Amino acid sequence: MAGGNKGGTPGDETRATHAGNHPHANQGVINPPVYRASTILYPDVATLEQVSKDRLSRLAYGRYGTPTVSALEEAVTALEGGGRAIVLSSGLAAISATLMNLLQAGDHLLMVDTVYAPVRNVCDKTLKKFGIETTYYSPGIGADIAELIRPQTRLVYAEAPGSLTFEMQDIPAIVRAAQGAGVRVMMDNTWATPLYFKPLSHGVDIVVHAATKYISGHSDVMLGIVVCREELYRQLKLGIHALGHSASPDDCYLALRGLRTLPVRLARHQESGLALARWLKLRPEVARVMHPGLPDDPGHGIWKRDFAGASGLFGILLKPCPPAAVAAMLDGMRLFGMGASWGGYESLVLPVNPAAIRTASRWEAAGPTLRLHAGLEQIDDLIADLSDGFARLAAAQVAA
Ligand SMILES: *Cc1c(COP(=O)(O)O)cnc(C)c1O
Helix, strand or coil: CCCCCECCECCHHHHHHHCCCCHHHCCCCCCCCCCCCCCCCCCCHHHHHHHHHCCCCCCCCHHHCCHHHHHHHHHHHHHHCCCEEEEECCHHHHHHHHHHHHCCCCCEEEEECCCCCHHHHHHHHHHHHCCCEEEEECCCCHHHHHHHCCCCEEEEEEECCCCCCCCCCCHHHHHHHHHHCCCEEEEECCCCHHHHCCHHHHCCCEEEEECCCCCCCCCCCCCEEEEECHHHHHHHHHHHHHCCCCCCHHHHHHHHHHHHCHHHHHHHHHHHHHHHHHHHHCCCCEEEEECCCCCCCCCHHHHHHHCCCCCCEEEEEECCCCHHHHHHHHHCCCCCECCCCCCCCCCEEEEECHHHHCCCCCCCCCCCEEEEECCCCCHHHHHHHHHHHHHHHHHHHHHC
């Protein structure tokens, strides 16, 4: 776990516990109240005029956020170690609104091929419609990203490890190449959370989180967070709300409540994820485990160098088997649920098709791919569930 009290600077666990809370400004109540608001009243005409000149000079309107929203923004900023945060209604909204704000017609975007798949829609449909061109690059590109940078390139977008297949990216090398060409870098940091990777301290300019996942942590909230360098804040904050985005104060309250236990939850997700990954590696049905925390994973060196830990999401490649056998395995799971999203307290398993959502790099796999999320259940119960699942898979293959 990163952090620790060095020269009076609070460590991450301490920040996660206290950041954004101001109990004595609120009659001693520990958690920030849920301020629900659309209209905000101005006390006089002079204030009204001040707000119409500068929407960020005070509370202006519900869409720009209430003190509950600001409390979450303050807490996430403290954990990212700087910058300014903007909360909006989903992780995808955070990504699309930021891209639409930073790019304009004629601009060129470099997008990692292993990006969270719905972002490809944003690039290939929405951004394209507005005259912004996207080139997808292989996640392993590192410093060679320099060769893809054109005079029109404005942004390099990274996500590590990659959605579904968990390739690591050499963020420092990409940042060096981008900075050398005067190009900004944006990164989706949902997997590591601000606890296990701090992109801003590696030179990334804009960080996005699906706070829907680990930050909220209880599968009951949709939220997105953008954290940017101070100099980009005004433009992004005004641009994002100008597109109509906002965040529910009730959801921000829940996310903040989730954030308080993020360090202990994440440590357990890490421990269980690694335990499952090691167990799965020894199973005869498994061809490969994709988890950068395993010493023989191709991304392990980068992960160890740059990240402070691993969350509970990883992938496995099964040896070739008929779809009916995979269905027999998954249909009978007692604890592992099947569904989109992750980062909640519960374990999940999902069949995925990485080959179908990449264009710049090939995904070679003879058998089916599963994405697993290690939840907070007791580890032997999870292993027993998977073990029984493999027995069903084997039985279905014999029957076929
Ligand atoms: C889920 C996810 C998103 C999108 O977040 P939503 O809140 O579901 O819109 C973005 N990036 C990654 C890596 C995700 O897993």
